[in-house]
Amino acid sequence: MKEFKHFINGEYVGSASGKTFENRNPVDNSLIGMVHEAGQPEIDAAVAAARAAMKGPWGKMTQTARIDLLNRVADRINERFEEFLEAECKDTGKPRKVASHIDIPRGAANFKAFSETLANHPTEAFKMDTPDGRGALNYGHRKPKGVIAVVSPWNLPLLLMTFKVGPALACGNTVVVKPSEETPATATLLGVVMNECGVPAGVYNVVHGYGGDSAGEFLTSHKGVDAITFTGETRTGEIIMRAASVGLRNISMECGGKNPGIVFADCDMDKAIEGTMRSAFVNCGQVCLGTERVYVERPIFEEFVRRLKEGAEKLKMGRPEDKAVDFGPLVSQEHKEKVLSYYRLAVEEGATVVTGGGVPDMGEALNAGAWVEPTIWTGLADDSRTVNEEIFGPCCHIRPFDTEEEAIALANDTDYGLAATIWTENTTRASRVAEAMDVGLAWVNSWFLRDLRTAFGGAKQSGIGREGGVHGLEFYTELKNVCIKL
Numbered sequence: 001m002k003e004f005k006h007f008i009n010g011e012y013v014g015s016a017s018g019k020t021f022e023n024r025n026p027v028d029n030s031l032i033g034m035v036h037e038a039g040q041p042e043i044d045a046a047v048a049a050a051r052a053a054m055k056g057p058w059g060k061m062t063q064t065a066r067i068d069l070l071n072r073v074a075d076r077i078n079e080r081f082e083e084f085l086e087a088e089c090k091d092t093g094k095p096r097k098v099a100s101h102i103d104i105p106r107g108a109a110n111f112k113a114f115s116e117t118l119a120n121h122p123t124e125a126f127k128m129d130t131p132d133g134r135g136a137l138n139y140g141h142r143k144p145k146g147v148i149a150v151v152s153p154w155n156l157p158l159l160l161m162t163f164k165v166g167p168a169l170a171c172g173n174t175v176v177v178k179p180s181e182e183t184p185a186t187a188t189l190l191g192v193v194m195n196e197c198g199v200p201a202g203v204y205n206v207v208h209g210y211g212g213d214s215a216g217e218f219l220t221s222h223k224g225v226d227a228i229t230f231t232g233e234t235r236t237g238e239i240i241m242r243a244a245s246v247g248l249r250n251i252s253m254e255c256g257g258k259n260p261g262i263v264f265a266d267c268d269m270d271k272a273i274e275g276t277m278r279s280a281f282v283n284c285g286q287v288c289l290g291t292e293r294v295y296v297e298r299p300i301f302e303e304f305v306r307r308l309k310e311g312a313e314k315l316k317m318g319r320p321e322d323k324a325v326d327f328g329p330l331v332s333q334e335h336k337e338k339v340l341s342y343y344r345l346a347v348e349e350g351a352t353v354v355t356g357g358g359v360p361d362m363g364e365a366l367n368a369g370a371w372v373e374p375t376i377w378t379g380l381a382d383d384s385r386t387v388n389e390e391i392f393g394p395c396c397h398i399r400p401f402d403t404e405e406e407a408i409a410l411a412n413d414t415d416y417g418l419a420a421t422i423w424t425e426n427t428t429r430a431s432r433v434a435e436a437m438d439v440g441l442a443w444v445n446s447w448f449l450r451d452l453r454t455a456f457g458g459a460k461q462s463g464i465g466r467e468g469g470v471h472g473l474e475f476y477t478e479l480k481n482v483c484i485k486l
């Protein structure tokens with residue numbers, strides 16, 4: 001039986017308590033292995049190792065040497081591509097086609113991109129006048145913050161975890177990662193890569209377990225943690241902020257969304273359908289940036305609904321290794337229950353089910369898996385729960401609109417503010433609408449097109465702070481001003 005152990009101070013260790021939990025493959029509900037659940041002793045050990053590593057060779061390493069090391073980590077992930085791919089697909093059930101294009105390459109790129117950005121980022125400097133006429137020179141000096149707790153979700157496990165670990169390490173910090181209990185594998189495997197590349201012990205640590213009253217809570221409330229970066233649900237973010245308030249520790253929050261897509265009549269329909277197909281259904285709809293509310297200008301409403309329905313009905317479901325498959329199961333039985341509860345709620349709230357709405361018959365071998373149908377609704381009221389709450393499944397509601405102002409108002413009428421897509425061939429309108437959106441990320445005629453030099457994060461209840469590019473520097477470093485009297 002496969003065991004997923006913690007990775008602490010460069011070694012794989014089990015829990016002192018002997019406590020473990022199951023890791024199941026959502027494709028067919030088969031058992032992948034047992035995961036060790038960290039208690040306070042393992043969190044103490046991981047945080048102590050991370051603190052000690054700041055004082056060891058890692059803390060003394062030049063930026064150039066550190067960046068060389070992280071580039072090696074990126075290369076080694078690519079050399080072990082097949083293993084990472086297999087591990088990610090087993091944990092999540094996602095098609096290999098998806099993980100081999102998105103998750104694993106980005107997992108590697110996250111180590112390269114941030115090292116490069118950091119190496120080329122200038123330091124601020126201000127020369128000031130003084131009464132004696134000689135002046136003074138101020139310059140900014142960035143120091144690593146220390147031990148960073150990284151709490152990550154299950155939907156893009158390696159990608160989202162390394163999006164934080166990459167810049168954290170590039171800036172010279174050490175990390176303790178708490179991956180989602182649903183997806184422990186790739187974070188664990190990354191420990192092997194760290195050792196192979198010669199990353200000093202204690203720089204990268206992984207502790208497994210659940211959130212409340214388990215590894216997540218023990219880690220985020222640990223006094224030895226200097227800052228916490230979190231990706232996950234908004235409600236969990238609130239709990240972690242409370243934990244972080246003790247000791248006034250900094251936080252970075254990437255949380256949920258209920259993202260709108262606005263499709264204007266002057267769009268390129270093929271592009272809009274292709275993009276919305278991906279933004280609503282890729283990764284079985286489990287992407288924080290995904291579109292769950294689509295607003296379509298009335299003259300093209302019927303055509304858009306018909307074509308998206310056709311697209312959804314053509315999606316090929318099946319095992320990850322099947323090359324023709326582009327649609328996998330949800331991550332877990334628990335999440336399947338949540339998504340199905342919204343499928344039922346939508347009907348209770350009066351939706352017209354355009355397609356889907358249930359559980360597909362996948363055959364005897366797969367029916368125990370976490371499968372649901374891609375689903376499209378129309379006809380729901382703007383204040384219905386289905387239109388306002390994040391479902392995080394392969395589903396969207398499509399509603400017609402008549403004017404640009406109406407579309408903007410509808411799109412912004414939400415507590416969330418992560419991402420929006422805008423489909424139009426009129427670039428003046430595109431920029432006007434994009435600027436009016438209350439979101440952190442607005443995509444025009446595209447979706448999830450990522451340049452790692454850009455700011456990433458959400459407005460309103462979708463998050464606090466920005467990561468990506470140089471923006472993460474504010475979180476991952478302590479900026480000190482040095483003033484030299486000349």
Ligand SMILES: NC(=O)c1ccc[n+]([C@@H]2O[C@H](COP(=O)([O-])OP(=O)(O)OC[C@H]3O[C@@H](n4cnc5c(N)ncnc54)[C@H](O)[C@@H]3O)[C@@H](O)[C@H]2O)c1
Pocket residue numbers: 151152153154155160178179180181209210211212213215216217220231232233234236237239240253254255256257287288390392418458462463
């Ligand atoms: N904005 C973004 O960049 C982004 C990216 C991906 C996912 N998400 C969001 O993530 C959610 C899906 O992921 P999820 O279900 O894993 O989220 P989640 O909030 O349930 O869990 C995320 C992580 O937090 C941990 N956790 C849970 N309770 C905790 C507690 N009390 N203390 C400390 N840690 C705790 C979990 O164990 C897990 O590792 C969706 O809401 C989605 O929108 C956001």
Ligand SMILES: O=C/C=C/C=C(\O)C(=O)O
Pocket residue numbers: 155156160163286287288289450456
């Ligand atoms: O599910 C959310 C996807 C987030 C993507 C990123 O954080 C990224 O592309 O850096």
